Amino acid sequence: MTLSEEQLAEGFGAVSKVPSRTRVVARRFFASTQGRIGFAVLALMFLLAFAGPLISPWSYTDKDFTAFMQPPSTRHWFGTLQTGSDVFAVTLRGMQKSLVVGLLAALISTALAAVVGSFGGYFLGWTDRTLSWVTDLLLVLPAFLVLAILSPVFGPGQWALFVVMLALFLWMVTSKIVRGMAISVKQREFVQAARYMGVPPVRIIFRHVIPNLSSLLIVDATLNVSTAILTETSLSYFGFGIQPPDVSFGTLIADGSKTAVYAPWTFWFVAGLLVVTVLAVNLIGDALRDAFDPSSGRRR
Amino acid sequence: MKPVLEVSDLTVSFGDVHAVRGVSWSVRRGEVLGIVGESGSGKSVTSAAIMGLLPPGAKVTGSVRLHDTELIGAPERALNSFRGRSISMVFQDPLSALTPVYRVGDQIAEAVRVHQRVSKEAAQVKAVELLDLVGIPRPAERALAFPHEFSGGMRQRVVIAMAIANDPDVIICDEPTTALDVTIQAQVLDVLKLAQARTGAAIIMITHDLGVVAGFADRVMVMYAGRSVEVGAVDDIYYRMRMPYTVGLLGSVPRVDSGGRPLTPIEGNPPSPAALPPGCPFAPRCPMRIDACDDEEPPLFPVGDGHHAACIRWEEVRPHEPARQPPAPDRAPRSERTVLEVSGLVKDYPLVKGAVFKRRVGTVHAVAGVSFDVREGETLGLVGESGSGKTTTLTQILELTAPQEGAIVVLGHDAARLDRARRTAIRRDMQVVFQDPLAALDPRMTVYDILAEPLRTHGTREPGRRVAELLDLVGLHPSHAARHPQSFSGGQRQRIGIARALALEPRLLVLDEPVSALDVSIQAGVLNLLGSLRARLGLSYLFVAHDLAVVRHIADRVAVMYLGRIAEIGRVDAVYDAPAHPYTQALLSAIPVPDPVRERSRERILLEGDLPSPADPPSGCRFRTRCPKFRAELTPDERVLCVDVEPEVRAVADDHGAACHYAKSREVV
Ligand code: SF4
Numbered sequence A: 001m002t003l004s005e006e007q008l009a010e011g012f013g014a015v016s017k018v019p020s021r022t023r024v025v026a027r028r029f030f031a032s033t034q035g036r037i038g039f040a041v042l043a044l045m046f047l048l049a050f051a052g053p054l055i056s057p058w059s060y061t062d063k064d065f066t067a068f069m070q071p072p073s074t075r076h077w078f079g080t081l082q083t084g085s086d087v088f089a090v091t092l093r094g095m096q097k098s099l100v101v102g103l104l105a106a107l108i109s110t111a112l113a114a115v116v117g118s119f120g121g122y123f124l125g126w127t128d129r130t131l132s133w134v135t136d137l138l139l140v141l142p143a144f145l146v147l148a149i150l151s152p153v154f155g156p157g158q159w160a161l162f163v164v165m166l167a168l169f170l171w172m173v174t175s176k177i178v179r180g181m182a183i184s185v186k187q188r189e190f191v192q193a194a195r196y197m198g199v200p201p202v203r204i205i206f207r208h209v210i211p212n213l214s215s216l217l218i219v220d221a222t223l224n225v226s227t228a229i230l231t232e233t234s235l236s237y238f239g240f241g242i243q244p245p246d247v248s249f250g251t252l253i254a255d256g257s258k259t260a261v262y263a264p265w266t267f268w269f270v271a272g273l274l275v276v277t278v279l280a281v282n283l284i285g286d287a288l289r290d291a292f293d294p295s296s297g298r299r300r
Numbered sequence B: 001m002k003p004v005l006e007v008s009d010l011t012v013s014f015g016d017v018h019a020v021r022g023v024s025w026s027v028r029r030g031e032v033l034g035i036v037g038e039s040g041s042g043k044s045v046t047s048a049a050i051m052g053l054l055p056p057g058a059k060v061t062g063s064v065r066l067h068d069t070e071l072i073g074a075p076e077r078a079l080n081s082f083r084g085r086s087i088s089m090v091f092q093d094p095l096s097a098l099t100p101v102y103r104v105g106d107q108i109a110e111a112v113r114v115h116q117r118v119s120k121e122a123a124q125v126k127a128v129e130l131l132d133l134v135g136i137p138r139p140a141e142r143a144l145a146f147p148h149e150f151s152g153g154m155r156q157r158v159v160i161a162m163a164i165a166n167d168p169d170v171i172i173c174d175e176p177t178t179a180l181d182v183t184i185q186a187q188v189l190d191v192l193k194l195a196q197a198r199t200g201a202a203i204i205m206i207t208h209d210l211g212v213v214a215g216f217a218d219r220v221m222v223m224y225a226g227r228s229v230e231v232g233a234v235d236d237i238y239y240r241m242r243m244p245y246t247v248g249l250l251g252s253v254p255r256v257d258s259g260g261r262p263l264t265p266i267e268g269n270p271p272s273p274a275a276l277p278p279g280c281p282f283a284p285r286c287p288m289r290i291d292a293c294d295d296e297e298p299p300l301f302p303v304g305d306g307h308h309a310a311c312i313r314w315e316e317v318r319p320h321e322p323a324r325q326p327p328a329p330d331r332a333p334r335s336e337r338t339v340l341e342v343s344g345l346v347k348d349y350p351l352v353k354g355a356v357f358k359r360r361v362g363t364v365h366a367v368a369g370v371s372f373d374v375r376e377g378e379t380l381g382l383v384g385e386s387g388s389g390k391t392t393t394l395t396q397i398l399e400l401t402a403p404q405e406g407a408i409v410v411l412g413h414d415a416a417r418l419d420r421a422r423r424t425a426i427r428r429d430m431q432v433v434f435q436d437p438l439a440a441l442d443p444r445m446t447v448y449d450i451l452a453e454p455l456r457t458h459g460t461r462e463p464g465r466r467v468a469e470l471l472d473l474v475g476l477h478p479s480h481a482a483r484h485p486q487s488f489s490g491g492q493r494q495r496i497g498i499a500r501a502l503a504l505e506p507r508l509l510v511l512d513e514p515v516s517a518l519d520v521s522i523q524a525g526v527l528n529l530l531g532s533l534r535a536r537l538g539l540s541y542l543f544v545a546h547d548l549a550v551v552r553h554i555a556d557r558v559a560v561m562y563l564g565r566i567a568e569i570g571r572v573d574a575v576y577d578a579p580a581h582p583y584t585q586a587l588l589s590a591i592p593v594p595d596p597v598r599e600r601s602r603e604r605i606l607l608e609g610d611l612p613s614p615a616d617p618p619s620g621c622r623f624r625t626r627c628p629k630f631r632a633e634l635t636p637d638e639r640v641l642c643v644d645v646e647p648e649v650r651a652v653a654d655d656h657g658a659a660c661h662y663a664k665s666r667e668v669v
């Protein structure tokens, strides 16, 4: 029962490479317009955030004492703030922080939800009880208060810690939903099939259970990006979160909203970029969800 | 005689999908018309169109005349006065036809009162009479019960009672017995015959089962791709068919009365109604196809008295000649090497009640002492109706843990004394194929990943080559590897399931109803594949099924289970040709064979009642509550033994045993 070489070559030749899941999902993702636009826009935002400062004549710490609260001009592309800071430079700096914080916090929290929920739901028993207990505990802690109290810790350079803290307060509800769904996926025959094949439980969770919850998880991650950015924004608005002299979308919107009425450039550029970022993330989320769901392609 | 119901040129389309394309037939009083076809042939849509039960968005043209009234396009109010009175319907799922919150007596009385001016009391009396007629024991008492308190077979009786409540002219039965076990199916068919005799109604019997139709119908219509492709008297269709599709259909059904006959599957899959081939819709699968077949869709040619066939080569079509059977070679003696041995297996489940506070109210004895073995290169068929414990037995074996009682020895290793490494090693040699391939294949994975999974799990780095080999082995193209399971047809999916099970070159394959979800023409192909794989790869099969005909076809030995115990076990020929246990005899005699003459002359051994609850099995012999022998043949003295002592499996012949104190061989098929 072996095939000749040509037959093999002919067989897989038609599909170029080994058609594993990763490849198929990637191909389907980039085949959709939504996916391509979303990915392009987000890539552009990153490029802007990290390459933009290189071409800008000002850095975010520079202050132009000849121009306070000036509207956009050739000298200051986005205008200046009350302090004389260049809006373009500080916006980009804020964007660097917010993009990284938002995306990372979202990914971490969704991953945490997926792992905790599906382990609890799959193994049940004491694993489940322990994990549920932790989940419930975090659920009753007032997240905002804890973050506010801890804010002095997030001094300059401590943003990574901030990301982790943010993520730590975002995953519980999703994890509870994931747990319920994992219990029902566990009953499905293909999971039984994998068990009888001798696939170890942890591998079953990562190969079968979590991918079958991917629609939920992707929607959740998408929402979490916005939530993380907005939580950071509101924390910073109250003076917690990212600490000066570092800036983020949050601190900028907080400052800008006070002057938005008579100096709109201090507010609208930041707000606009925030909206575009969130939209791009949503587009990517939708496209990813469809790419993962093998039945979605033919329905349209 | 004038037909009571006449359908002419009926078409039904949902958007671009033409589900029914010009079907005509008629039935006379007292006549039974069988409509057979595979899924997607449009047979059920036809009946829904007649009853006016199609979903909105369906477009219906043509005419349906009941006596002299046109039903297509008739106002809803007029239809309502026909439904349930002149035409009534029996569905596959009786639970959906009954309202769960009303007592069945009230529901039948209600059906009577909708169409007849009678008092409430009179209607209630009539309801009890009807329940009695359809064979519900203690009808007056049972009329007060709710639908969920009935078993599936009893529910279907209630639905039949309701269907005949107003002496209808036509009863449409849409797969009325598909969801039932064979012994129950025989009971229900019996009740339907009785109901027909009482009311003189015409019956339209829609089914996929050629056996049911053979014994029940006067005339048969075969549907394919939304059209009637052959219609005629039942004997014409079964013995003098003129359409290659009918030939193929009959050639692909495994029969309980003849084993070893190779099945001739029909190549390919039925066309999708949205993309029909030009010309004859059967052309892509037809062994007799010529170029002229693609020119236009063949009309129904008159080929005999009241016999029509839609094939341009009808004159040359001949019934399928079964390949001349070589005189059965003396069976090779059983191999010495045992791959699976189950002895004294017991499994109980707690019976719990209550949603919030669960309390244990009893014990379900799902498996109560089962022993059998499977030798190398051998296929053991494990058959039984629902509730017989065959699935529990199977899961116990697959779990590879210590059973509650008894022992399971797989490939020489006792399941109770396995460490983790050993267990994984055994999983490699024992693989499983599930009933529903769609559920058993992860919908989020490509076929490549699905087939590569067992290989990677057991340490193959580069599974690509083997995946291509496997696809080829089960008759699929390697380029299919990039697709997801959803984009395959049922038969192809099951082939993927089989390929996955074979990936690691196992020695023992456990098959859980592997073909019961498939249409007959597809089923034959999968069965043939399993047969040839066994021969080529030297596999042993444990084949669990409820369909005895399939088991006869594939298995060397068979074990018949009843209520958690083995009733009869032995070589297939011995058990099928000379069953010794009364249950096996009843089971075999209940299976309809696709052979009208034979079907008419067969005597059914009807079992009474339903399976007792496995939580409270009868004392002594578990089968005694339904045993025809116990009831009719034994003297009171002899019965004592049945009531007091549980019979063990005892040999009645060489490699043939039965668990009955009074086992005696008898020919029933
Ligand atoms: S018309 Fe041609 S293709 Fe169609 S059934 Fe007859 S022989 Fe076959």
Ligand code: SF4
Residues within 6 Å of the ligand: B581, B582, B583, B621, B622, B623, B624, B625, B627, B628, B629, B630, B642, B647, B659, B660, B661, B662, B663
């Ligand atoms: S032991 Fe008695 S009751 Fe049981 S099957 Fe035999 S005859 Fe019937």
